[in-house]
Amino acid sequence: MNKSLLLLIKTLRYFLFCLAQLIKLIKSFFNNLFFPIAYLFYNISSNKSIIEIEINRWIKELFLENKNNYSNLFNLLTHYPEFRNLFYYRLESYSILIKWYYPPLKSLHINTPKIGAGLFIQHGFSTIIAASEIGENCWINQQVTIGNTNKTDCPVIKDNVTVYAGAKVIGKVIVGNNVKIGANAVVVKDVPDNSTAVGVPARNIPKIYD
16 A cells, blocks of 8 residues: 555545544534523423423433433433433423424324323333323333324323333223333233233233232
8 A cells, every 4th residue: 555545544534533523513512502492491391390300210210420400401302312202292382492403203202191200211212102191100111002092092001100112002991000011012901000911912910019
């Protein structure tokens, strides 16, 4: 390899390095420009207290360093598109003004009129959340479908429910408090409190207390 070709390769590498640094600077500039707007909407939102609960839970579940609300929200909006979907759900009409800069996860759909505080969505890929109501402190994994069989028959998910990857909850069913729905389970009947639903179709396994 002759010297001129080596010089060209080194120059190209240096150019690409400089370009990457420039892109980082531009992204940092726009983050510093638009994030204060997102933070303002958080502060004036009627759901501020709920958003604060969810910021704290996501920071905890993702094992992130817990700083202040400003830094925590900045971290989540910058790096976790699935959090953005939930954040925009809470912001309601304000979300349209920042959604273009912090785009939501396109394969995560939240179409539930009432969701209690503390929802955590892990990964969120290819997930549909279309219950009539979801309680507090629920956990939903990726590739989950919580959906209706017609316009009126939608699931009700109560408090402290965990829905693992690939599970389906379909139709007018009630999933009780403190329930775990196993991976790839298909729930088409009610699940009582304090139990686990597994299998296709899902069967209920009651929790055994000591």
